[in-house]
Amino acid sequence: AVNLRFQTGDEKGKVEKRDGTKQDWINYHYEGYPLVASLAKLTALQADVKATEEDALKSMLEGELTNQVSLKNFATSLMASKSAFYSGEKYDGKIIISKTDKSSTPVRAELTLDGRKLSEGKDYAFEAGGIKMLISAGSPGDHEVAGTMYFMQDGEEIPVEVKNSFATISKPNAALIAADKMNVVYRGVANPMSISIPGIPDNKVSASAPGLTKRSASKYVMNPGKGRTVKIIASGVLPDGQRISTPAEFRIKDIPRPAGSIRGESGSAKMGKKNLEIATVGALLEDFDFDLNLKVSGFKFKVPGQPTVSVNGNKLDSRAKSALRRARRGDAVQIFDVNAYITNNKSYKLKKVSPVIIELTN
Known part of the structure; x- marks a missing residue:
């Protein structure tokens, strides 16, 4: 033409x-x-x-x-109302297409993660069709990426608002194994507990019960009071906003009966008079799961044929030593009615301490 x-x-x-x-x-x-x-x-x-x-x-x-x-310049992506779904829920995602050529690459961006400013190259990078995030998933909980990215059009920067969120959940790293008949907490003891709900971050889980105190994240301490059982209710908010609550009942048991001891030996022992005079009377919780520090404030001392002596403290006093000198070789002296207490919980009344029998070797 x-x-x-x-x-x-x-x-x-x-x-x-x-x-x-x-x-x-x-x-x-x-x-x-x-x-x-x-x-x-x-x-x-x-x-x-x-x-x-x-x-x-x-x-x-x-x-x-x-x-x-041209459709050669487009790619598909999947978009949904939230980043995680539960079994039985209706998935509301949709497939969308977006341009992936150089003309749709942002020229700059101003982005934040949970209010913290992000840096290009370190936290994100530009690529055809958008921005590739280089951040870590972070701690469990909801996180928000917000800000503005800019595109060139007719020689001018056109701003596009960014406001998206994602959820991070704790990665399973251990199996959950429990003895169904062993849901027990002890009165008079700070019982450590871990409370969590799978799929829900710790900051969206709460637990309540009489005597229950939260220490950190999923760690709690239970100090049960009166009664034979206590019910703990764990509640959490799912990513879709639904709130769930789960109860768990625990039996309350008293601290078992302590055993009286002499020189660290409980039940019965053999020793000479001199050793007994300087030995320390104590109380032990044998085969108990908690390491409690027990102290003795007093006890009764009985030598065959002699009056019973009441002693203050955890060693024989002068009156008990005097009675001990009248004992003969082979005699069985008794330490009983031992008054013991928990050093960090003196208000708790322990069960009656079992006696100690000492056979004299001289």
């Missing part, structure tokens, strides 16, 4: 006349013609130039438009 509109003769610029001779193209069209005819030809030439410009521009735009809308 361009060659036809702007043909100016042969390669030498000549046009063949009717008589067979050749003449320059400009002389052939304009020499010897009236002014009006020459102006008409120039106007037609101008019209051809404009028509050619329009055809060229149309052709270029059609190619660019085809390139822009």
Whole structure:
């Protein structure tokens, strides 16, 4: 079309006349013609130039438009109302398409994670079609990425708001094994407990019960009071906002009966008088799961044929030693009615301490 509109003769610029001779193209069209005819030809030439410009521009735009809308420049992604779903829930996600060519790459961004400013290269990177996040999942709980990313359009930066969230849950690293008949807490003891709900971050789990105190994250301490049972209720909020509560009942037991001891030996022992005079009377909780520190504030001491002596403290006093000197070899002396207490919980009344029998070896 361009060659036809702007043909100016042969390669030498000549046009063949009717008589067979050749003449320059400009002389052939304009020499010897009236002014009006020459102006008409120039106007037609101008019209051809404009028509050619329009055809060229149309052709270029059609190619660019085809390139822009080509499905080769798009990719699919999955979008849903939340990042995690539970069994039985209806999945509300949808598949969307987005451009992935260089024209849809942001030129800059201002992003934050839970209010903390993110840095390009360290926390995110630009790529065709958007921004690739390089952050870690972080601690369990909900996290929000917010801010603005900017695209170039007609020489101007166009802002696009960013406000998305994701949830992080604790990674399972151990099996849960429990003895169904051993849900027991002890009165008078700070019973450590771990309370959590699978799939819910610790900061969205709460637990309540008489005597229950939270220490940190999923760690609690139970100090049971009166009664034979205590019910602990654990509550949490699922990612969809639904609140769940789960009760668990524990039996309350008293601290078992302590055993009286002498020189660290309980039940019965053999020793000489001199050793007994300097030995320490104590109380032991044998095979008990908690390491409690027990102290003795007093006890009774009995030598066969002698009056019972009441002693304050955890060693024989002068009256008990005097009675001991009257004992004979082979006699069995008794330490009983031992008064013991828990050093960090003196208000708790222990069960009666079992006695100690000492056989004298001299």
